[in-house]
Amino acid sequence: MKHVAVVGGGISGLTTAYRLRTLLGDAVAITVFESTPATGGKLRTAEVGGVPYDVGAEAFLARRPEVTALVTEIGLAERLVHPTKARAKIHAGGAVLGLPPGTVMGVPGCAGVVAGVLSEDGRRAVEKERSLGPVELTEADLALGPLLRGRFGDELVDRLVDPLLGGVYAGGADGLGLRATMPGLAKAVAEGAGSLTDAAASLLPKTPGTAPVFGTLTGGLTTLLDRLRELSCASVRTSAAVRALTRTAAGWRLDIGAASPAHAPADTPVGVDAVVLAVPAPAARKLLDGVAPAASAAFAEVELASMAVVALALPPGTQLPDASGILIGAGERDDDGVPYASKAFTFSSNKWAHYGGEGPVLVRGSVGRFREPGALTGDDDSLVAAVRDDLARLTGVTAEPIDTLVTRWGGGLPQYGAGHLDRVTRIETAVARLPGLAVAGATLHGVGLPACVATADAAARRIAAALGV
Structure with missing residues (x-):
């Protein structure tokens, strides 16, 4: 029987384990290694006031x-x-106002929708953006903040775009990249939109409000993790930190240690046929240092x-x-x-x-x-x-x-800065050269749950193809 190790017990790791089971059935043993005392990663449902309540992603x-x-x-x-x-509201310009509809992460489809949030000078700056002509994309990603400030003015960025991005990345536009954070907007520009305003307008739903934007699960999002864990039939080892990853003639060796190595000896190394790393950037950097140096270096650049x-x-x-x-x-x-x-x-x-x-x-x-x-x-x-x-x-x-x-x-x-997509390309190129190794998680193609699930599905399919079971 083939044995696959999934390192990381968050949404990406547990989705990977589940997808491996659906692809490979009983022909594979799956072990999930989680360094903390419980699985879940950035999903956590706790009891607050006697009610199950999400205190991570909600x-x-x-x-x-x-x-x-x-x-x-x-x-x-x-x-x-x-x-x-x-409806959501926003504290902008010293007052609490209604969050305007008709924007793509704060980039408006027309100047009128942001009139209540911006001053008259700010509204006119937004209105003028269409007259600036198309955005010229470069091969490298553009820094989002300077681009938006140069075309719309500071007010739109400070009052609307930054608060929206802050809710997703805990970072503002000046430290993020256009393609990395707003790929739909960049794609519309690449396909010929005459301005950023036109690009945003092309992405807005034709009949606003007909389809829900967000979803969650009653009982908390950890119910999703519990079901994935159950259906994966994986062996889950918590408080088990993978300290090192080594390529061997037979596959891969994982050196396992307790979450607090000063208080417990290292476990016996584990040999497996394939590995999926579904861990944050610092852990991925450390584990890939000796087996995929280029990927390790790219992970090290992630802030x-x-x-x-x-x-x-x-x-x-x-x-x-x-x-x-x-x-x-x-x-x-x-x-x-x-x-x-x-x-x-x-x-x-x-x-x-x-x-x-x-x-x-x-x-x-x-x-x-x-x-x-x-x-x-x-x-x-x-x-x-x-x-x-x-x-x-x-x-x-x-x-x-x-x-x-x-x-x-x-x-x-x-943080998905202007160089983020290049880093991801370097990571995935380096990992692709090593059979039986895959990566998944929020560092790659999006910090939201759908993006994490997509990377997990891709990682599981890569490993299933490599094992040929």
């Missing part, structure tokens, strides 16, 4: 098909839900952002603003000039119908931006206090929580 992009198809395939379609009609989710369970009946949440730009301040520690709030009891009813009112605050640790340097109590203060200043909600939970994601979000 939703997935439903307009991409991968997660929805996977949920249906594994029999969880009855748990699939979409947001209510509550990471840290963040934290502060979950608040407020007393039943607490009144929240009529919104699904509020995004907050990096430079935003209150009326007294005091900045906010948080970058966003999600009013989960408004956003998701299954959190409504007579239970606690659930809110999550997100803290942490790329290269700006800010409140993340404090302890949990101070972080909760900072988020509650932000919530009070933004919304007037001062209710004492009945439960709180701080979840820190150190180095949790890879």
